[in-house]
Amino acid sequence: MKFADFLVEKEGGILEAWVDQVLGQYSAAAVPFFKNGKDRFANPLGHTLRQGLGDLFTAVHAGGDVQAMTVALERILLLRAVEELAPSQALAFVFGLKQAVQAQLKGVEVVDLVTAWPGFEQHVESLALLAFDLYMACRERLYQTRINELKSGRYILSDGAVCPSALMRKEMRKEQETAMALQTMSNSCTQEAR
Amino acid sequence: MTMAVPKADKLGVSVTREPSLMTGAVPSKSWMDTPVEFKPGNFCYPAKKSIVEYHKFPNPRDWEPVADDWKLPANWKDIILQGIKERLDKFRSFKIFMDCCVRCGACADKCHFFLGTGDPKNMPVMRAELLRSIYRNNFTTAGKILGKLAGGREMTFGVLKEWFMYFYQCTECRRCSVFCPYGIDTAEITMMGRELLHLVGVNINWILEPAANSNRTGNHMGLQPHTIKDNIGYLCDDIEEITGVKITPTFNRKGAEILFITPSADIFAEPGIYTAMGYLLLFEHLGLDYTWSTYASEGGNFGLFTNNEMMKKLNGKMYAEAKRLGVKWILGGECGHMWRVIHQYMDTMNGPADFLEQPTSPITGTRFENAASTKMVHISEFTADLIKHKKLKLDPSRNNHRIVTFHDSCNPARAMGLIEEPREVIKAAANNFFEMPANTIREQTFCCGSGTGLNTDEIMELRMRAGLPRANAVQYVHDKHKVNTLACVCAIDRATLTSLMNYWVPGVEVCGVSELVGNALVMDGEKERETGLRFEPLAGEGE
Numbered sequence: 197m198k199f200a201d202f203l204v205e206k207e208g209g210i211l212e213a214w215v216d217q218v219l220g221q222y223s224a225a226a227v228p229f230f231k232n233g234k235d236r237f238a239n240p241l242g243h244t245l246r247q248g249l250g251d252l253f254t255a256v257h258a259g260g261d262v263q264a265m266t267v268a269l270e271r272i273l274l275l276r277a278v279e280e281l282a283p284s285q286a287l288a289f290v291f292g293l294k295q296a297v298q299a300q301l302k303g304v305e306v307v308d309l310v311t312a313w314p315g316f317e318q319h320v321e322s323l324a325l326l327a328f329d330l331y332m333a334c335r336e337r338l339y340q341t342r343i344n345e346l347k348s349g350r351y352i353l354s355d356g357a358v359c360p361s362a363l364m365r366k367e368m369r370k371e372q373e374t375a376m377a378l379q380t381m382s383n384s385c386t387q388e389a390r
Numbered sequence: 391m392t393m394a395v396p397k398a399d400k401l402g403v404s405v406t407r408e409p410s411l412m413t414g415a416v417p418s419k420s421w422m423d424t425p426v427e428f429k430p431g432n433f434c435y436p437a438k439k440s441i442v443e444y445h446k447f448p449n450p451r452d453w454e455p456v457a458d459d460w461k462l463p464a465n466w467k468d469i470i471l472q473g474i475k476e477r478l479d480k481f482r483s484f485k486i487f488m489d490c491c492v493r494c495g496a497c498a499d500k501c502h503f504f505l506g507t508g509d510p511k512n513m514p515v516m517r518a519e520l521l522r523s524i525y526r527n528n529f530t531t532a533g534k535i536l537g538k539l540a541g542g543r544e545m546t547f548g549v550l551k552e553w554f555m556y557f558y559q560c561t562e563c564r565r566c567s568v569f570c571p572y573g574i575d576t577a578e579i580t581m582m583g584r585e586l587l588h589l590v591g592v593n594i595n596w597i598l599e600p601a602a603n604s605n606r607t608g609n610h611m612g613l614q615p616h617t618i619k620d621n622i623g624y625l626c627d628d629i630e631e632i633t634g635v636k637i638t639p640t641f642n643r644k645g646a647e648i649l650f651i652t653p654s655a656d657i658f659a660e661p662g663i664y665t666a667m668g669y670l671l672l673f674e675h676l677g678l679d680y681t682w683s684t685y686a687s688e689g690g691n692f693g694l695f696t697n698n699e700m701m702k703k704l705n706g707k708m709y710a711e712a713k714r715l716g717v718k719w720i721l722g723g724e725c726g727h728m729w730r731v732i733h734q735y736m737d738t739m740n741g742p743a744d745f746l747e748q749p750t751s752p753i754t755g756t757r758f759e760n761a762a763s764t765k766m767v768h769i770s771e772f773t774a775d776l777i778k779h780k781k782l783k784l785d786p787s788r789n790n791h792r793i794v795t796f797h798d799s800c801n802p803a804r805a806m807g808l809i810e811e812p813r814e815v816i817k818a819a820a821n822n823f824f825e826m827p828a829n830t831i832r833e834q835t836f837c838c839g840s841g842t843g844l845n846t847d848e849i850m851e852l853r854m855r856a857g858l859p860r861a862n863a864v865q866y867v868h869d870k871h872k873v874n875t876l877a878c879v880c881a882i883d884r885a886t887l888t889s890l891m892n893y894w895v896p897g898v899e900v901c902g903v904s905e906l907v908g909n910a911l912v913m914d915g916e917k918e919r920e921t922g923l924r925f926e927p928l929a930g931e932g933e
Contacts, residue, residue, distance in 0.1 A: 226508035229499050237827045240862035241505060274894060275858070278851040280431055338854070341892040342847050348660045348888070 199312035277334035449591025506855035514566035561841035597843035609654035615684035634917030652723025653881035665902025686711035726880030790929035798835035799880035840886035861894035
């Protein structure tokens with residue numbers, strides 16, 4: 197069997213192993229639900245991962261088209277970028293594809309493995325580099341979202357730090373303090389002059 | 391946070407034996423033995439000492455959730471247990487909810503926090519169990535004798551930490567209660583949990599400071615009367631520029647027929663201000679005899695997220711102002727939790743409002759039977775009734791640049807059953823409307839992920855995760871129907887969904903339903919409109 201045929205034949209097994217790796221990072225109590233919940237709206241996280249990884253595998257297998265990989269990666273990385281993972285943890289799943297493929301290779305004779313493997317590995321490496329860029333783009337989008345929230349004034353929905361009446365009191369206090377300081381200075385100058 | 395070693399065969403194994411990245415929970419142990427770990431990003435900032443003092447709440451101090459010492463009173467356990475006892479005696483619902491759960495699991499996968507984090511303690515049944523286990527241990531015979539065997543456990547500092555983490559990872563949206571065969575309202579359990587935490591001085595600033603502002607000046611933002619008047623004046627200036635119609639609303643006017651109360655965000659923050667412009671246009675269109683109030687200047691009630699006494703106190707301003715001004719009834723703007731307070735608590739807390747009349751639309755003559763007791767009508771009910779009686783001149787083509795879907799805000803949908811009215815209004819005001827999937831709307835609507843005072847930016851990542859189920863459904867209609875507008879009837883939604891869309895579904899704007907009405911209303915003496923209320927070009931204009 198050729199490597200390309202192997203990827204087609206074992207696609208189901210490879211994908212399953214890859215999904216399991218990623219889901220394994222969640223609490224054990226949640227994994228069965230994320231894994232088996234079929235409704236994409238009732239189980240958005242599980243669906244996003246499964247769909248995204250599936251599309252990604254297809255894109256890699258089809259030759260590593262950047263546009264196709266970008267679309268598939270973005271949905272996964274939007275998720276990973278808000279999960280309080282170290283960047284390396286968030287992106288480790290990309291390299292996990294190699295492990296998932298290797299696991300399926302056991303006991304299968306692939307005649308062109310030695311010549312085909314470097315090409316496959318190169319696709320995964322390209323995927324990793326692309327994932328770096330997209331992960332950072334997701335984080336930057338998050339920061340921008342925070343900035344937008346501040347700029348729009350929405351943050352003052354409930355942040356009393358900018359309560360106008362409090363600011364006014366603060367301002368009045370400051371003016372009083374300045375006036376008192378000036379008064380004190382003026383008094384001491386008058387005394388010195390005398 | 392450690393770096394990942396990309397050995398896939400080990401990865402899956404190691405992570406399930408290591409603490410959860412979100413909470414530090416270790417899955418291999420029983421939930422009772424899995425401690426929480428606070429770290430920046432997974433908790434809201436504690437309330438400032440000065441704010442706790444202002445409220446005259448117990449134990450004002452500076453403290454840090456990440457610290458080992460929370461500077462609790464020496465007898466804090468007794469205070470908590472006594473607090474539970476008092477509440478069991480006072481609130482029959484609390485007692486029932488503590489007793490009747492059979493752990494069927496119907497609610498387990500219905501919470502947006504669980505769906506977005508995978509943290510089992512965010513399953514509603516588990517969240518309730520955090521408190522129920524203490525109840526069993528101390529207030530049931532089986533628990534007193536059998537302890538852990540009967541599902542009980544001692545009240546410890548670790549338990550208190552769990553409460554602080556998970557009662558502030560619940561937005562009291564009540565989606566879980568829709569699926570509970572017993573109708574257990576987990577929101578009320580969270581409310582009790584938060585009340586108990588207040589007794590020992592464990593609370594968050596994002597809730598208590600707006601509550602202090604509301605108490606002092608009448609609204610979350612601490613806006614004083616002249617600021618409210620000025621801001622609404624600026625909105626009227628914009629309306630005049632866009633429509634050519636000059637509007638001069640009245641404030642605190644005695645003898646007006648109707649008092650109008652809306653969230654203060656509607657007159658101060660984007661995109662709520664466009665909703666307020668919609669109200670102003672609607673009332674002008676009708677020639678409504680109404681007044682704004684600078685005293686009852688907040689629809690929202692952060693007391694609901696604090697304790698029942700605070701909720702009652704803040705809510706009291708509505709009836710007090712209605713009485714002072716001598717109005718006949720109250721019209722309420724687009725707000726979420728405001729309507730839970732009004733619909734479920736106001737009448738018994740601060741009623742009966744026997745000095746008011748049963749609301750009757752002065753335009754259509756419709757008597758709002760559902761508001762016979764509270765004397766307060768929702769703007770969407772009021773507008774839908776006008777539309778039904780063909781009393782509005784609407785040109786929905788002015789919203790042709792908007793492809794709209796509707797997010798049922800949790801409280802109006804689940805706490806007062808406001809399902810059809812906003813839809814009727816949208817369909818009359820806009821030509822392009824598409825529903826999100828059935829299990830994400832109406833009674834089953836998904837929360838924005840940032841309600842109940844959790845719309846603070848220090849937990850932005852958590853908010854994005856909790857909002858994933860909602861964003862995912864919006865993404866679907868965005869992809870399928872090119873939806874670019876997410877309409878809603880809640881001020882917190884207008885703020886938080888905007889951030890949620892910015893992150894998950896860029897290209898989708900958030901608006902209030904009344905903004906669409908304002909865009910579509912054909913006003914007497916208006917000039918030709920070139921833009922919408924946010925000065926955006928209309929379809930066919932400036933493209």
